[in-house]
Amino acid sequence: MRARATNYLEVAMKALILYVVFVVIGALIATGIGYMSRSNSSSAASLVVFLALFFPNFVVSWIAVILVMDGTLRDAQGRQSQLDIERSGQRAMNEADARRRG
Numbered sequence: 001m002r003a004r005a006t007n008y009l010e011v012a013m014k015a016l017i018l019y020v021v022f023v024v025i026g027a028l029i030a031t032g033i034g035y036m037s038r039s040n041s042s043s044a045a046s047l048v049v050f051l052a053l054f055f056p057n058f059v060v061s062w063i064a065v066i067l068v069m070d071g072t073l074r075d076a077q078g079r080q081s082q083l084d085i086e087r088s089g090q091r092a093m094n095e096a097d098a099r100r101r102g
Contacts, residue, residue: 022064029057
């Protein structure tokens with residue numbers, strides 16, 4: 001049981017680190033494009049460009065983490081994983097109940 005918890009924590013930490021890395025890379029790209037647009041237009045327009053790139057960066061980074069970790073977006077919301085966890089918990093409870101009865 002402890003090995004499963006340790007593995008879960010390692011996967012969660014890897015996902016968190018990847019997310020931070022992707023967000024930082026996206027923020028740097030948004031900053032660079034915003035800075036470059038400042039020379040071609042006003043400061044206000046460059047701020048709009050930066051913000052239009054910066055905020056979607058969080059969503060794109062999360063999707064990128066899912067793709068890197070899973071290789072697919074098949075279970076992006078974790079529904080199938082949650083169902084698998086619930087089934088294994090129910091199975092363990094049924095086995096414990098059967099052992100206690102017989």
